[in-house]
Amino acid sequence: MKHTNRCPKCGSGDIVRIDGHAGAYASGNNIMLGATIFSAVNVNRYICCSCGFTEEWIDREDIEKVKDSKKAVKL
Numbered sequence: 001m002k003h004t005n006r007c008p009k010c011g012s013g014d015i016v017r018i019d020g021h022a023g024a025y026a027s028g029n030n031i032m033l034g035a036t037i038f039s040a041v042n043v044n045r046y047i048c049c050s051c052g053f054t055e056e057w058i059d060r061e062d063i064e065k066v067k068d069s070k071k072a073v074k075l
Contacts, residue, residue: 001015001046001048001053001055002046002055002057007048007050007051007053008053009048009051009053010048010050010051010053012048012049012050012051014048014049014050015046015047015048015049016046016047016049017044017045017046017047018044018045018047019042019044020041020042020043020044020045020058021042022037022040022042023037024037026040028040028042029042029043029044029045029056030042030043031043031058031066033065033066033069033071041058041062041065041066042058042059042062043056043057043058044056044057044058044059
């Protein structure tokens with residue numbers, strides 16, 4: 001959905017993006033990598049308004065932060 005603006009489940013083009021954010025007490029749509037809000041990596045949501053399917057993406061520049069985090073478990 002991020003790249004095609006189409007839902008992979010129903011084919012709809014009625015897609016919205018909700019930007020990730022970090023709020024007080026680790027609220028918001030984010031991944032906390034440390035103890036403070038400054039360590040948060042935002043997770044952006046793409047939502048199909050026709051069927052409700054969702055995808056979550058982080059920005060490319062944050063991938064290394066997540067990968068290098070002590071919380072990351074390599075699969």
